[in-house]
Amino acid sequence: MSRNEFICDCNVIHQEIVDKTIKKMPDENTFNKLAEFFKLLGDTTRAKILWALDQNEMCVCDIANVLNMSKSSISHQLGTLRRSNIVKCRKQGKEVYYTLDDDHVKGLFELGLEHINH
Amino acid sequence: MSRNEFICDCNVIHQEIVDKTIKKMPDENTFNKLAEFFKLLGDTTRAKILWALDQNEMCVCDIANVLNMSKSSISHQLGTLRRSNIVKCRKQGKEVYYTLDDDHVKGLFELGLEHINH
């Protein structure tokens, strides 16, 4: 979508600030990726999985038992996290062991918890 | 839901790890709030709004113009962010000026961008 076609239905009130902000703004793709990343943390089940994997490497059944949810549901979510490179896995025998594949998750949780506790 | 009623459809493979993890796990409410918080950042429109407000205080029309979106859409999202105490506003004349009301947003964006850039 070109900047020339305006969808916006209202006037610019502070032209300078608007222009300056548009100029500095990261591109669409950056925001999309950023939002996609935060969306991954923005689900209770995935948040629990990531927290658990930050404690220990675990197989799918372990995680399902920790969260008291079905294996299939956990596996679907692990697939999502895997495809987004937030977790990685290794297969050993019949079991698949998952670990965190992102150094930032712990820091993000800490900042999130700070917000929650005012 | 009590811990005694098991939904999980698979056996515990590493009992010790599972028990230890359950014992350490924050309560349901903490995860819900944490996920809700990240969900707020996990939308392209809201991510842009927050980034913009981190640059300047702005009124609704300014933000709508920066994002090239309708005033109503922006106002809905600002309402969501306001009710979650991530932004605050002050009214001056006909305009309503919004600012960030959370010190962690900048830090979160930085960590998020680090993830995106491998």
Next chain:
DNA sequence: TCATTAGTTGAATATTTATTCAATTATATT
């Protein structure tokens, strides 16, 4: 080889949610 178990996957369902549209409130101006 057969049975069992861990894990994955696709389709269906149910829920959540972002945007639009229309109506409304509040402030400023003539």
Next chain:
DNA sequence: AATATAATTGAATAAATATTCAACTAATGA
């Protein structure tokens, strides 16, 4: 008082997504 503009709001629509269910693969062991 009448008009115009900034912003909010509720309802409707459309899109995204979490979980369930059933079928499937791969590895183990009897």
